[in-house]
Every structure is written in C-alpha cells, then in structure tokens.
Amino acid sequence: MKATATMVLFPELQSENDTIASQLLLLPQNITKNPCENDRTCNKDSVNINVVWLDSTSHSHFYRSMPKTVQILRDIKESGSLNVFSYNLMQSLKGGTYVNTVAFTSGKIFSRSYLQSKKRGIGNLFNLFQNGGYHVSMIDDLCWTWSAANCACGIPTFMGVKTQSWISEVVLGKRVTIPELWGNFSKELKLRGLNDIGASLANCEIMKANGITDPFFTGKSKVAICYNGLYQTDYLMSSLELLQSQLNRANRPHFSYLDINLGHESTGRRIQTLDVSLAKFMSFLGRQNNTLTFMFGDHGNKYGTFVQKSKESKIEMAHPVLFVLASNDVATKLGRDWMRALDINQNRLVNILDLRQTVLSLAPNVDVESFPINAKYDNHPNGLFHPISRKRSCDSMGIAPEAGKCICYQGRVLQRVSNQTGVVVLANFALGELNNKIQEQFLAANGNESSGFGNCRYLIGSWITNVQQTVSQNITITEMDIHIPAGTGAPQSEDVFSVTIQVGSNIPALSTNIKLVHHERISTYAVYDDCRDVGVDGDLCVCSATPTLQSWHIDPPTIFGYISTVINLTRYLYIYERRTPHGLNLETSCDSADKTFEVVMRITSKVNVGYSKKYPLTFKVKHGTIFFIDVFYQLNPKLNWDVKYDVDFKQL
Structure with a gap:
C-alpha cells in the first residue's frame, strides 16, 4: 500500500539562519489502471462513493453560511446533471463526533465515556469496500500526530488504541521517532482498510504555521486557517479532486471520506471559509459519472453566544445537515424504487444509522440482511433506499430522552x-x-x-x-x-x-x-x-x-x-x-x-x-x-x- 496517492511537498527558501518562504505542492502519483479494465463485466455495478462529513454543522447553519455551495447545488439540480436530495428532518442520535463516527462505521451506539475508556477505533466499513476492489481514502483537517486528552478525533480516532498510544509518546516527548511512528501508523491504515490519507499529511505543517495544534475551541482556534494565502480546506479539496480524477481515468472504483472540522468553534462564522472550495468541489461532482455523494453533519454547533442565548440553537444541535447527490447513471443503477425512496425520505425523520445502512447497501459482495440491525433505532437494512414511515418519531427511534433533543415532537406535547x-x-x-x-x-x-x-x-x-x-x-x-x-x-x-x-x-x-x-x-x-x-x-x-x-x-x-x-x-x-x-x-x-x-x-x-x-x-x-x-x-x-x-x- 502506498502512503498517499497525492504527494505532499514543502519546498523551502532559506536564509542562513531561518526559512524565508515555503510552499505546499500537491503532486499526483502514478495510479495503476484497473487490472480488469478490458472486462466489461468487471466492477460494472460499482458506484464511486463520497462521504463529506461536516462536523458541528446544522441544517439551518449550512443554508445561512454556505450561499455559494447552496446555489451550486440548486444549479446542478435544475440542470439535470445530478439528482440532489436535501433532507429536512435529519435527527442527531448523539451529540459528539466520536460517538457518531463509530455509529456510522460500526453500526453501534456507545456513550462517549465508554468509547474513550475502551479507546475503540472504527468498525469495518472501509474494509468492506477495499475488499471489494475499491480504492479507499480518508482526508481530514487535523494533524496526524496530534492527540488530546479530551478529544478523540479524525484519523487518530479511526486507528484506535495502538496509534493513540504511539501518538501520545511522540507528543509527550518519549523516544519515538517520526519514521517509527509512521511505520506503525501506515500498518494501521492498511489494517483499517485505508489506501491513502491524501493531503492530510500537510496538516501538521499548516497547523504549525498558524501557531496552533488543532482547529478546535475558542481558546486555540483562529477565524481562518490558512497557508500561503489559501485556506487549508482549499488544499484538501484540491487534493481530493486530483485523486478522484486520477482514479476515474484509471477506471478504479473509489470510496472517499472527507472529514472537515471547521464548524467546531464558538463564533459560528469560520465554516464560511469552506464555502468557495466546497462549491467548487460540488461543481466538480456535477461533472462526474457513476458517483454517489453523502454530505452531512453529525450535529449542530454546541459552542458560543448563539448556543447559550437562543432556544432555537438547542434544536439546531440535534438537526444536522444532510444531502445526497446521485449522478444520472447511478440513478439508473439504483433503480426506480430506491430513487423514489431517496425522494420520499427527504421529509421523513432520518438518522446516521440510516446513512450507514444506505452505504452498506452499495458495498460489493455484502448481504445487508446479514448485518445486525439495532431495533432500538428503527432502521431498515437498506437505510434511505427504503421508504421510512411518516409515523416515525424520536420515541420509535429510541433517542428520547437520552439524546436530550428531538426535532420532531410527534406523540409529545412541547411546552x-x-x-x-x-x-x-x-x-x-x-x-x-x-x-x-x-x-x-x-x-x-x-x-x-x-x-x-x-x-x-x-x-x-x-x-x-x-x-x-x-x-x-x-x-x-x-x-x-x-x-x-x-x-x-x-x-x-x-x-x-x-x-x-x-x-x-x-x-x-x-x-x-x-x-x-x-x-x-x-x-x-x-x-x-x-x-x-x-x-x-x-x-x-x-x-x-x-x-x-x-x-x-x-x-x-x-x-x-x-x-x-x-x-x-x-x-x-x-x-x-x-x-x-x-x-x-x-x-x-x-x-x-x-x-x-x-x-x-x-x-x-x-x-x-x-x-x-x-x-x-x-x-x-x-x-x-x-x-x-x-x-x-x-x-x-x-x-x-x-x-x-x-x-x-x-x-x-
């Protein structure tokens, strides 16, 4: 396995005592063509999948903060180049990214304290696609060597206990070199079903240039995270476009997971810096065939004045954004019933376990009926590809009262x-x-x-x-x-x-x-x-x-x-x-x-x-x-x- 399909270089111009300037270059690597490219039956049912995870982004906050992206999505839908579905009743099951990440990748709901005490990594979702011939990538906006006591986030979370301990040794100054750390880390990447982490390798240098270790919280975050006049997310989106263009030319099916944490801060404004690059990426997707995209949040923002002083913010915390985008040829593959269900469910109460089952339904050689469904959360094996009952409620999904907030008060009296x-x-x-x-x-x-x-x-x-x-x-x-x-x-x-x-x-x-x-x-x-x-x-x-x-x-x-x-x-x-x-x-x-x-x-x-x-x-x-x-x-x-x-x- 190669370390990354997009090479990250930082050429520097140095004086005798200091660095005068440096630049970030994203260089494509050679990706071998699909070995069965000439076989017309090979991978004929495979659908390229994008998962765009927007941490701490509610449905309402996405629409008020991302006007360029919203307009691009409307234009794409009107042009007929993509089928665009916007879900109005996405209900957060839990309030933490870690808990939701594990739910999406493993299908299980745990408390945050339990996950941290057990230092659980992700489930086997990525392995299922890699074993089916997919090129699986994950790109996030965190430094891969970063570790914190109160946050188990990004790629380190996906690796679980071993990598967390190796990273801690580096952070705490123990005698572990970066090459040794990378050796262990790359083994874990392979074990978890990841082929590459793309431009994520640039994040440590970008964080260092901004004088921070991570993008979280008011005390340590900045209004914008930049490098040489570009937002950090500009590089991440560009690297993902570059990677997918290469994979498409090589006829390689791919599963891409993009994790953006800009919304996790107290001003509520920093996510606006994502708008231009995300709109550009959506436009790129509008030109791609055989592509299905899930763009969603795990919950709304939980910090800042708006949250402390507004009753509406409490609903927003439980009401993340969710879009599904399907190219026309994918719509044909999915069939009329599945596409009709995607349409109907835009106004039904849905949750992240529905998304997991939807994605599982596309995994090669996987019988979704063989995966245990948590009856407590009222999920169908095919997720959003099956019409959800209009009578579904927070009570039937098992999220009352443990999640604390419900966006749909069917069967209850709100006072x-x-x-x-x-x-x-x-x-x-x-x-x-x-x-x-x-x-x-x-x-x-x-x-x-x-x-x-x-x-x-x-x-x-x-x-x-x-x-x-x-x-x-x-x-x-x-x-x-x-x-x-x-x-x-x-x-x-x-x-x-x-x-x-x-x-x-x-x-x-x-x-x-x-x-x-x-x-x-x-x-x-x-x-x-x-x-x-x-x-x-x-x-x-x-x-x-x-x-x-x-x-x-x-x-x-x-x-x-x-x-x-x-x-x-x-x-x-x-x-x-x-x-x-x-x-x-x-x-x-x-x-x-x-x-x-x-x-x-x-x-x-x-x-x-x-x-x-x-x-x-x-x-x-x-x-x-x-x-x-x-x-x-x-x-x-x-x-x-x-x-x-x-x-x-x-x-x-």
Missing part, C-alpha cells in the same frame, strides 16, 4: 416553562448529580487520601435559561441550561451545562422516578486543560484558583437564589437543606481530615413528593467530601407538599 416553577428543584438535582460525578472521578483517580474536590471545583448554579418540557404519556422530559460562574483564567464569564431530566415512569405509583438522562457542556472547556485534575472528564471541569472549601457549612453558598440551612449532626458531619417553594434539596459533608461516617436516611412521612433514591438510603460520607443526597419535589403543583425524614449515623 415552555417558567423558571419560577419547580424547575429549580430539577436544576438542583442535575447540579447535585454532576457534582457527585466530579467528586467520584477525582477520588477514584487520586486515591483514598484525597479530599472530595481538587482543581475542578464544586459547581455552584447561578441561574437557569432555555427551559422547555415535553410530555409523553406518564413521562415529562425537562431540558434546561444551567449557568455556572466561570473558573480561573477562562475568557468567558460563565460556563453553561445543558441538562435533560426525566420525571415519571410507566409505573405511575412509583415515587423513585427522577433521573438525569443527559448532560452536555455548552461553553468551551479546553481552556481548563492545563488545570484539570487527572481523572476528571474535561466536559465536567471548571477550574478554581483555590480548592473547594471543605468547611463550607460556615458560609454555605447561594445556589439558584436559595441558601441552605445547616443541620449539625456531630462536630464533623453536616446536613444541608435548601428549600424552595416546590421542593427540598439535601446534601451532606464531613469537615474532618481523617474521619468517615456511614449514614442511614429514612423517610418518616411524605405528601405529594417524588424523589430519585430508594429508602431507607445508606451511604458513606468520607472526610473532606461534599455529597449530594437527593431532592424531594412537588408532584402536583396545585397541592401542598411535605416530607419528613430521620438520620442515623456512625463513625467508621
């Missing part, structure tokens, strides 16, 4: 909710669960002698915005943004967490029926990478210059406008009651350097309240920790509520 209602109780519950998670991760990574919080502080909620609820049968899903004062050194004044809480169950008599089903960091968190505690997830951490106070019973903080009443159980053990008109929040702490207590809490009486735990509840309170216990919330807002409890404890 706006005032902050003056019981949502403050739910916000307290979500905040408590997040704080417990931070503390658990810190203690697990830093040993039993540690106190509950390190640099990643105890989160104190200041206010709530963008509250909405959806009601389906006996279940109410509440979505809201929780605002936290920003940490030390952050460019923003506050950090924002989007949370989704489920209240109710299919068992109406059940009282333990509240849970945090989804949380997502809206504000950028890479700014805390340098101070973040080992073991604490980046999307949970807000760093403080001073550690979280262990003796906060002396001066408990005000949270969402309410202050706790402190109940002193012993000299070291405290209970905190934070009452609101609609419920009660309970926490506990141990103000000791070496003591641990076991606590048993019982409910002695309750009227019109729900809660999340099972009682009697037994838990341990370790020295220096602050532990969220539970919330008791008013079930019927028209009726009075009350709860009483007692506590037993002993020192361990």
